Amino acid sequence: MGARLRAVLSLLLWPAAALIGRLRYAQKFLLVGLVLLVPLVVTANSYIAVQREQIDATVREQQGLRYLRTLLVLAGDMVQARRSAVSAGFDLSVNLDAALARVDEVDRQVSGSWQVHAEWGKTREAIVTTMEMATQAKSVQFTKYQEASDSILALIVTLGDRSGLIHDPDLDSNYIARMLQDWLPSLGDIAGRIADLLELNSQGQGDEQLKVFMELGKYFGVVSNSGQHLARAADAVAASGGDDGVVAAIRSQSRELHTVTEAMGGRLALAVKHQSLQQFPSHSADAVRVATNNYASVAVSSLDRLLQIRIERSTDRIERVQGWLGMGALLAVYLFAGFYISVATPVRRIVEALRAVAGGDLSRRVEISTKDEISFIAEVLNETIMTTEAATGRLALLASSDPLTSLPNRAAVLERLDAALLRVQQGSSLLAVLFIDLDRFKLVNDSFGHEAGDTVLRAVAERLITGMRRTDMVARLAGDEFVVISEEISEIGSAVSVAERIVASISEPIRIAVNDTHRDVAIGASIGIAFVATGNPVSADDLLRDADVAMYQAKQKGRGRVEIFDESLSAALEHRVRTEQDLRNAIQCDELVVFYQPIVEADTRSIVGFEALVRWQHPTRGLLAPDAFIPVAEESGLIVPLGAAVLLQACSQLSQWQRERPGCERLRMSVNVSALQLDHPSFIPTVAAVIETTDIDPASLWLEITETSLVADVERATAAFEALHDLGVGLALDDFGTGYSSLAYLQKFPMQALKIDRSFVDRLGRDPEAAVIVEMIIGVARTLRLLVIAEGVENEEQADELYGLGCTLYQGYHFGRPAPAEKQWQESGTSIVAV
Incomplete structure (x- = not known):
């Protein structure tokens, strides 16, 4: 788009540039004078x-x-x-x-x-x-x-x-x-x-x-x-x-x-x-x-x-x-004449010096006696001429290397790949490109600062160089992305072994300086490999892209591993891109559907609230479960507008139920919130706007946050929770027992409820340890005066055991499956209770 715009502008401005280029200085000044004076005269005459x-x-x-x-x-x-x-x-x-x-x-x-x-x-x-x-x-x-x-x-x-x-x-x-x-x-x-x-x-x-x-x-x-x-x-x-x-x-x-x-x-x-x-x-x-x-x-x-x-x-x-116009015209003519005399001669000398420098004469200097900006230009030009040779060398170096690690940069990588691809077509060996992306590097940057991140990047560069052959090329593309180019590889297994050694080397702790002290940080690496053999023509950009796709697959499979590119990965990437595009349209076209699963009170088995669960009514693929699109939404950033749409739809439904259904005046609605939503600056204003738009009591809205959201960025999470608490919104910690949170976090954050993960509920009656864990969670919640919601309650035996352990709220297929709003009350088969 930018190139096309520049081409159109060049085409439109070419006649003016060609005309000005054919004029001498005197003619240019005369033309500029006319361009300035004519509008002035026309404007004055119009006023008159x-x-x-x-x-x-x-x-x-x-x-x-x-x-x-x-x-x-x-x-x-x-x-x-x-x-x-x-x-x-x-x-x-x-x-x-x-x-x-x-x-x-x-x-x-x-x-x-x-x-x-x-x-x-x-x-x-x-x-x-x-x-x-x-x-x-x-x-x-x-x-x-x-x-x-x-x-x-x-x-x-x-x-x-x-x-x-x-x-x-x-x-x-x-x-x-x-x-x-x-x-x-x-x-x-x-x-x-x-x-x-x-x-x-x-x-x-x-x-x-x-x-x-x-x-x-x-x-x-x-x-x-x-x-x-x-x-x-x-x-x-x-x-x-x-x-x-x-x-x-x-x-x-x-x-x-x-x-x-x-x-x-x-x-x-x-x-x-x-x-x-x-x-x-x-x-x-x-x-x-x-x-x-x-x-x-x-x-x-x-x-x-x-x-x-x-x-x-x-x-x-x-x-x-009329008087000022006449005086202005005379003054303009006088000043333009003086301007021409003071500019034309120095400009001519500067042009002559530039021509000499272009011809290789670096001994040429410009001498100008004026005291205006042109004299400053002459001084700068003289200094530039004296440093041209040194600057040219430095520019050549900067154009091909990364200033932080001194490794070759992307331009050098593409140049090396172009040459290597020609050699592959003339020989019989393999060319391997290893695309390396660091794991957990962002956490180091965010936790200890960019200076610590630079230390890590330099250490990784040194380890890469140490483990490579002298004929291999180690380069840094951007951020925490590195590339290794290995030529004359006899077999695929050799490149895989090199990649695995790189993963092991980078996984070793790296010492950084933090507040006048030293500490070790552990990161990792995910590597994708793309190969080229004789008779398989491919461009340098395509080869890098294929290695990048394989690296992405390694990230998806758990990180800290090596993946080799094949066409199935390309198809998977294409499917992900298409899913992202369709999801973006789905958010704009209201294709998202919210299902609701009841939350019941243990003593009365009556509905006290619902959890909102999003589905996607895809125009060609049918109704999709969250697993089919939520990961794509989080990776692409679409989780923020998606979450806002779900929040608005759920709160609107809650408002309708509270107005139209008897006994629902104090019904609650739980909505899941991801870490990306919580971290986004628009999240708190969005929640406040939805509450105002739907006219619900803020206390009837509960936001469910996973434990990983707490530990990703404690300071930001604290600020967000305090803002939500000020709005009057309830907070529930989802999937408790599977993450990394501690009692200190539970005391620090203004939570109102804990949700026991379904993995513990499912093992009740079969695994005695599960009952111990659930009892411990309920005891912690009781100590902290928190409500406890058990997820995944599938049968009456689980409900009875949970009741015996002191659980107060249930959620699961035994009490109601997720269903659209219009079917929810028929399928749940339960009554309503005001709590």
Whole structure:
């Protein structure tokens, strides 16, 4: 995969590399300068274009504001004209013709940009029609004026949307635009209508008093709502941190409008309370209308100021970017010219020196007067030239030997095998390759440190060299793997005898230094042998692989032995690899099935728990027992995800039983845990996550650990057990009596139960020593206050004898075979007991 990726990258980059390679230094610097400057210029121009677009948008808003100003004035004049029309002897001398003319002028200049000319025409026609109805009844005139005012307010909203005012990106500008478009015109118009309604009613031309009160209440709701919107908008403008003058003006107008609006509200409440319109003087509404008009005038000026400030800022940014861009371009050209002059000459000298060294002239030196990194390169190059010959020798040595043991390394082994294979094809003798892997070396490394491990490796190398012929090659491949290559072997038995002597030699104790003291450690070796004879062509890699496969077989058969490669071993290895691949898929595809075997209480013969036992429902091989795949899982590391899957499935089943089956509330579930799982950093978090996911009581989960897990790494086991104990999980020591644990370990680790190995139970009634051992185990458990579970109880005689010896819990075929969850309760034939 890596080679393919490099090939693709080389193919993609070849045109650029070819182009750069054809250019001289001056051309390369010019190209680099263009590559750097062009993006800079493009970026700067893009930024300038954005600023200009913002200026255009702001100018468009200014034009809209200009149009809006005339409409606001016209709206105010319409309110005054309506008041004059409905009032008796009240003439405000409003010149609507002049206001219309001002709007017409602005419309001719800018309305084409927003297509509001048609809307203005309709509004203008409505206003002119209203002006021609002076002879009509006052109530009719009031209605027509209302319609014309509504048309102006709708046009203001349309204009604010199409000119972009209402979509202004700045918070303060946006809120002021909303004031001018939505709230101030509406507030001024409604305040005028309130005053006009009062005037019509006083003349006896309005509706009945109840309807007038209802209408006034509706209008005052609009006034109150608009006043709240305006107050919040003024606060938002102040909070935006914009222009101080604008903030002060808006706050001042907001306070004034709030004062008169509150006063009008109080008088209106008084009028409603006394059911008298005389309690509500019309000048209160007039005061609100006047304050609204003043607010609108200030808001227009403030918004125009903010828009102009934005235009000036954008213009200033454009001028600054253009200035910095010009200065940057000039500076870049100047620096690139100086860079070329300071680099080109030293580089040329360095290249000339390298060419001389490549030609074999090691007397050449580079002289550079600069004080930069190139001078450092020249110094390093001069030092490199002086040490090239010595470094070449050292590199040749390191390329073919192992620095720790001084033995040949893998590269030397492959080279020797290639030559030896050619000689075998030309002669009649055998070529033997002995693949040696140390036993229990990891335990030495983990227990006494890597320095002790290095001592062992050097000692093994010396013993190998001592026992070999001068024509044999002894090499170290990696880690604790060694190889012996023996040529001109007359028969297979000779190589086997050599391998057996190696096993005996390496098995002798090796003295190491530990904490200023010396101690002897015993390791061993497993050896696989592969042979090549004339007429049997094979590659060096294949020969090493075959020897490795034979060594693996020696490990599988108990270690400390010698195995010879044949095709059956290759088939076995292939079967193991296929099993590992299938198991990996099985974990991902949920092919693992959990069976459950009951654990019963000795006195009542009732179920107190189950042990979860994994099976594999293989798609082609059928249901597989653990022996068919658990060893592969442990060797490949798949035992960690496999164990997590089994734990989750078992705890989920326990949770279901505890919820759905009466009497199962305190049922326990035992799950086996391997040493690899216990040692893995994800194990404790996995257990905690499963408990939380399945929502079980941690005390109802028991984890069964073998004795070998305790002694493999006592410190790590202690830390893991303490973490599990903190979670509240129970711990049981499985297969007790067959391992290496001691009473000290049992006292140190927080165990709750011991499981007597089935080998002792099976011998009860036939071997008196078995009864003694079982009685001793039960006595130890009783002393340490531990529960005792006897495994493999196959008949009633065994159960009775165990009961007589004091055993408290049984597990075996006599009480129930492992079965799927759905069949478990039918097959067990026992009841449930809460313990």
